Amino acid sequence: MGRRAIVLLVALILAGLAAWAVWNFLDGVRSEAEAEQVQVTVYRAAEPIAEGAEGGILLSGQELIVESTEEQVDLPDDAITTQEELNSVLTGRVAAGPISANAILTRSQWTEVTIDVTPLAELIPSGKQAITIGMDNIGGVNGFVEAGDRVNLIVTLDIAADVIPADFPTLPDQETGGEGATGEAETITVTYTRYVLQGLPVLAVGRNVRLDEDAPTVIDVEPDPTTDPGIEGEPTEEETGNETVFTLEVTPEEAERLAFAFENGSMWMTLVPEDFVEVETSGVIIDTLFGGNLLDDIFQN
Structure with a gap:
């Protein structure tokens, strides 16, 4: 074997030893790094979550929260890492702010809702x-009345009255000593419409109560329809504007008149402006419906 061949062989052997040493060193570093890294389970938002979204609805919805595995070193300090912790944090809480899709869920993203009820x-x-x-x-x-407004109420009643005809029995004639005329009383029914109460303050419409002027400002959080399986794209009763249950502020006498009117007649409500002033009216019957004496107008024509 020549001198050059020996030198080349030695060089190859040294190069192999160096490559093995480098590979062995890097493999050791990788093994140490893997030993220090811990894989943990985390939970991500499958789609954007709106501010105010209820955590309980997200838990009950299908595929709204997805599970993944990440390295612990890369996670936020308050990341949710167990199913028990996820249930505990989201139950009874709402999103404190918007959460983007695929974001890791953390405890600080959720806040309790406290309501000061008067x-x-x-x-x-x-x-x-x-x-x-x-x-x-x-x-x-049509649902345009809101808590804090004022309203008038109109009642229509059928009023029965006895009319004494000309031949109705009367007292005996003192001059003649004879008996009075004989006959039967006639009962007629008149339909009468009139304001029964005016300017009544509205305390509440449905469950929406009039705001207390001294109360602090309340910020309502709207639920996200995309995360509420109960909505399914249909408008709620509040969105239709057709609330038909009204709680009014009345005096004891007004309460009695109101109860009597509802028990015995049909009712209409009118919404009045803030500067409304009560107006005295005479009411309407069929004879005055057109602004005059209907019978006189008919017979004159």
Whole structure:
């Protein structure tokens, strides 16, 4: 074997040893790094989550939260890592802000909803009472009445009255000593429409209560229809504007008149402006419906 061949062989052997040493070193570094890394389970939002979305709805929805495995070193400090922790954090809480799709869910993203409820009785002025009435959409101004407004109520009643005809029995004639005329009383029914109460304050419409002027400002959080399986794209009762249950602020006497009117007649409601002033009216019967004496107008024509 020549001198050059020996040198080349030695060089090859040294190069192999160096490559093996480098590979062995890198493999050791990789093994140490893998030993320090811990794989943990995390939970991600499958789609964007709106601010105010209820955590309980997300838990009950299908495929709204997905599970994945990540290295612990790369996770936020408050990342949710177990199913028990996920249930505990989201139940009874809402999203504190919007959460983007595929974002890792953390405890700080969710907040409890605290509601300071003022009893309705505290909103009723001294000497007044609250009474609830029900109207249909037409009679109730089609849902445009809101808590804090004022309304008038119109009643239509059928009033029965006895009319004494000319030949109705009367007292004996004192001059002649004879008996009075004989006959039968006639009962007629008159349909009468009139304002029964005016300018009544509306305490509540449905479950929406009039705001207390001294109460702090309340921020309502709207639920996200995309994460609420109960909505399914259909408008809620509040969205239709057809609330027909009204709680009014009345005096005891007004409460009695209101109850009597609803028990014995048909009711209509009118919505009035803030500067409304009560107006005295005489009411309407068929004879005055057209602004005059209907019978006289008919016979004159």
